Amino acid sequence: MSDHHHSTLVPLQQSTVRYRPDDAVDFVIVGSGAAGGVVAKELSTAGFRVVVLEQGPWHTERDFIHDEVAIFDRSLLSNDWARSPNTFRATEKETAKVKPSLAYGRMVGGTSVHFSANFWRFREIDFKEASVKGTLAGTGLADWPISYQDLEPYYTKVDWEIGVAGAPGPYDPPRSRGYPMPPHPPKSTGVLLEIGAKKLGYKPFPAPMAIASRPYDGRSQCAQCGFCLGFGCEVRAKSSSLVTVIPKAVATGRCEIRPHAYVRKIETDARGRVTGVKYFDADKRDVFQRAKAVVVCANGAETPKLLLNSKSNLFPQGLANTSGIVGKHLMFNGAGLSTGVFEHEVNGYKGLIATRVVWDLYELDPKLGLHGGGGFDYRFDTPPIQFANGGLPTDAPKWGAEFKKLLRHNYTRTIYCFGHTTSLPVPTNSISLDPTVKDEWGVPAIRMTYRDHPQDLKLNDYFAERGEEMLEASGAVKTWREKATSQSFSVHLLGTCRMGNDPKSSVVDKFNRAHDVKNLFVVDGSSLVTSGRGQPTMTIQALAFRAGENIARFAKRGEI
């Protein structure tokens, strides 16, 4: 941070209010990430007494170092697979084995702290694809109980309250208000994407990013350091929950952020109402926090794990699970990947991850016989170690003089074309509890069952091919693409407590209230009915603003 001019940052506020565990607060929120932060802010500013329980620590900018080893090998900001193992299997017939299969930000602010901040809205089609395009064998594809129009005011709230930079493009869904910040400069990756896309008849436009392009709401503009994905932002330009909604929640004097609090069970009474949550504190002591209502915002894997671990006599299949579908329909988003090497320096490692996007293939020609669609960006998201490990052409030597020569030449000249695609909701793809493996706290571990629907693999290959064409049109001197294989790891954890009108086929209603439990709400990536086109966080936060507003309304009317 030598020569960048940015505003002086006031210290991040620490909790101003403390509640006793036996004080039945209005709401306990489990998780402080993209969704939990928003709900905390909405409920506390509406006048409610809120405790946010976050399993991870409360970091400040000093903790956000540019250290690839600490971040990626030592899980500095993310779930630690050594302490919190998960198991994985592709199909229900197999016995799951311990294998890291998911990553999320384990800290106040959650994954919004260390994500890359692509902030695409979903479009109208994402909410009604089943009825418009038809369903597919082997899937649980369904319409949402809400439309884009229902969510639009909350997307706009996200734009302005969280802080999104961009400019409406040709495929932007209808919006009630423009962006609060102009787009970021295009970088060489953006310039080249525009060249290639236009040659193919596409209409590229500025990438919507939750990163400040100018000073915003007391935060600095982006220093273009290039360390977004996996890293925390030390100038507070990335619009994470940590620096946007959580300070506002704390400032109400009614919201306590309680870090190092790992919730293991939601308790219910004889009437089937939630009474509070049991959690482990930093010293692994068991604490029971009483609450009048609970909002679970723990992410698409931890949320179903918590519900399934909250069994009781009344709820033998797990809490809010009379439908039996808690944990099912896990969606990741797919990826069609191709790579190009250019004649001159691109220097993709400088600056934010994506500056221009192409949405022309968001919906595909029905003749292709593919479900869903996607969008492209050009990026270079591999810091030096990751690049040297896997960024060279697949036919390149892995060591020796030629390997070194290619590293030297390609690092500044490589661009990855990332086609972000749909994942179909497959009922057998799921988060469940492992029958034997437990975490360091003795809590049954996440068991992930996942195999990409064959249709999704075809879609990814289609996007990799189109991406490679685009790189060639951009003037790449060498290109290659990767054949899609079924995924066994994800940072997008979606669909496992889907919303719907029918309690038999969904976990929460259209206001994110559990069908089975009146004073329990679930708001995070698990609520999504479809996966969109690869960038879910904007939609998760719009849902959180909508849920927060409605939960406050219900509470004020005594309807919780």
Next chain:
Amino acid sequence: MTSSSPSPLSLTRRGFLAAAGSAAAAWLAFESRDVLAAGMHAAHAQRFDHLSPADAVDIEAACAEIIPTDDTPGAREAKVVYFIDKALGTFAKDQRDVFAKGAHELRTRAAKRRAGARSFAGLPAADRIAVIASLEKDKHPFFDALRGATIAGMFANPEYGGNHDKAGWKLIGFDDRFSWAEPFGWYDRNV
């Protein structure tokens, strides 16, 4: 890569997918064994805490085949072997045995190529290359460990003990200023 050891690639969507199915897995991969605290080795001014002097010499020579020295510094000048030694005492404790066994494997293969050869480092250049090539061809687990460690030691932040004088970063053109403005590259300057 063992099932419980995450790859440094694995946190990112693209990175993970790029690594899946390739031999580019991380070097964090192994079992454990007590290793004698090493003494000072004649060839090195710095002390090794975990590698034996003989192992250090052979592992350094092997790293120098992964990223050789030419007109620019390679793994040797970047002090990758010190990164490995330091890592084996800290976040990669459980991998000491892999490197001890790996150094032994290098010497075994050296002796097969040249009767009487007592070290890998002492082989002529062509034989050193042939030994590394044989490890890769046989899919010997030490190949991935060696390659991954060399890459990590070449490009990790210098405070981990390697990437000396930022040799790795200078090689590839990565500048650690962490603050940039337009133009970022040739194309947004000239097109």
